[in-house]
Amino acid sequence: MHFPELNRSKCKTYLVACERTRKALLIDPVKDNISRYLAFLGYHQLKLDAIVDTHTHADHPTGSFHLRDLAQTRLIMHRRAPVPAVDEHVEHGDCITIGDIALQVLYTPGHTPDSISLYAGDRVFTGDVLLIGGTGRADFAGGDAGQQYDSITQKLFGLPEETLVFPAHDYRGNTCSTIGQEKKQNPRIAGRTREQYVALMASLNFPMPEKIQEVLQPNQSAIDDDKTKFPDLTELNRVRQLTAEEVSAMTASTNPPLLLDVREPGEYNGELGHICGSLLIPLRELAGRAAELGAHRERVIVAVCRSGVRSTTAAAILSGLGFERVYNLKDGMVDWNDRRFPVER
Template identity: 45%
Template sequence: MLFRQMLDRQTSTYTYLIADLEQKAAILVDPVLEQVERDLKQLAELELTLRYCIETHIHADHITGTAKLRAVTQCQGIVPVGAGVDCADRFIQDCEHLSMGSIEIKAIATPGHTDSHMVYLVNNTHLLTGDALLIRGCGRTDFQSGDAGILFDSVTQRLFTLKDEMLVYPAHDYRGFSVSTIGEEKRFNPRFVGRDRQQFIEFMAELNLPDPQKIAEAVPANERCGNISTPDYTI
């Protein structure tokens, strides 16, 4: 399995490239519009055919690159079921498996950050946690149908029950981290360690974070799979 983590510095967003090198087939998880050219270059250099673009959720801080990647590569766009999107090629639900050669991806429903958030378990070793679980943090719960209590349940009951050595790859990082493990987050994540469900709800309610800078444009654009009026990319 080829596995690459790629960063959009402006929004601190990680995009993940996963590929079966024998089939020369690839998947991108959480692509970013401004990084489409980078992603297409990676695919071309590695002689990979993009099969799928998968979203962990409807993002509020960046516009997805799925629409442009789909136009160029004819890949399929996949979003979590219930996300309120009608432009996707496929909707993935809890415990559903996506297979591509030697790559096996299991969807794990982890609502709370949004009401239709998915985490993706890749080959039972790499856990792409989206915004549900960050390295020493978690996604906010104060918009997009977020619910702190539900997020607490998702993380503690669905993710923290996985094996401790499971590698954790989040959708964002704002402090220079790239990877963690379930065991580390259970021991050191300050948002969960020492807090019960009610204490977590109260803590999240007191964050008072500013809205993401791109929320007004990102959410409606992502509900259209990233379709906006911009020139087409070519390779």
């Protein structure tokens, strides 16, 4: 079994390869290095069996979508990942098999709602949840410092102390740590209660990365063309969010809203189904097809997608086009299904 890190930079991409079957997994590939990964795989005669993004990245364009298409392999992410380009969704406790190697999925939200860690016997790939001597920021893209504390202290720190820790980032030249070392020495977590950790994270006041939305929105939607003009953060923050309960009550009223589903057709009819009576216009087509919604301009519109991320973008686009009563279904069809509201498939 081989585990090289392939970027040699602050942003880490790990390869996990099975010597017997020559099957390989790439964890968190970045778009700029796709040629390097393909060359490495070819040189070592490895077949890319799967790609995992440990979460939706906000700091760099993911290489997963292109690499998945080029190598004709599968992209695996947590079921709360917003992007439609995922082939296999996983949950806590699932196992990803690469030849003779088994990687156990740990659901470790907090940095983002879709963050997972992968545990493979003597090591754990922690994404951006637990870093070496640090933790990933919890202040954007649905992050939650309390959840992050629970993920680290209850799930990651429950692993054997000698487990090697490989994070998705390191800014200080570290390459590896152990669970025992992080438990004792991680200055963000060691000796802190949940409340103290939440207060610490809230006090950090990191500046927002300059181009965050330009990176985040293609990573969330798999739309990467020149035609789509994504809303900015202010426009996204202005979108009014409704819970599944609120939307369900509205649909049962005498004046129900127009439910606008902005997923891909395969998702609309897929495993999560769709809400009865919803109109499908995929996000990538929305700006060009907004005229179809002209008759509904006075009506309340609720945008719907898989996890509530693409639909927030859709709602902001419609607001920008002059639709005044647009809302978003928070946490999308994943939450709608979890709460057992009715769906059609």
